[in-house]
Amino acid sequence: MNQLTRLKFAEWSWTIEEYHRGVKQYVGIEKAQVRSAKAQRNHIGLSLRAFLRIEAYCYRTGQSWFEAKLAIVRDAVREFLAQPLYSLSPTA
Numbered sequence: 001m002n003q004l005t006r007l008k009f010a011e012w013s014w015t016i017e018e019y020h021r022g023v024k025q026y027v028g029i030e031k032a033q034v035r036s037a038k039a040q041r042n043h044i045g046l047s048l049r050a051f052l053r054i055e056a057y058c059y060r061t062g063q064s065w066f067e068a069k070l071a072i073v074r075d076a077v078r079e080f081l082a083q084p085l086y087s088l089s090p091t092a
Contacts, residue, residue: 022051022055022065023047023048023051025065026051026054026065026066026069027047027048027050027051027054028047029043029044029047029048029051032044054068054069054072
């Protein structure tokens with residue numbers, strides 16, 4: 001293997017590592033608290049779909065994964081605070 005081929009494969013492996021880090025860190029693919037195989041497959045499939053949507057959004061806007069996720073969470077919290085669906089009754 002020559003130097004150019006080694007560098008090409010090293011770049012590919014780094015891209016794969018970056019993808020795995022993003023999937024774990026930003027969509028929580030390994031945080032499913034389910035036991036059945038079907039539920040695990042559903043969670044993995046939907047997590048990958050969410051990650052691809054975030055990736056497409058980042059590509060369009062030029063934002064990082066962190067900025068994109070933070071914007072989604074901020075908008076969701078802002079919308080919930082403006083029109084809450086549930087209210088907790090005080091217990092004290």
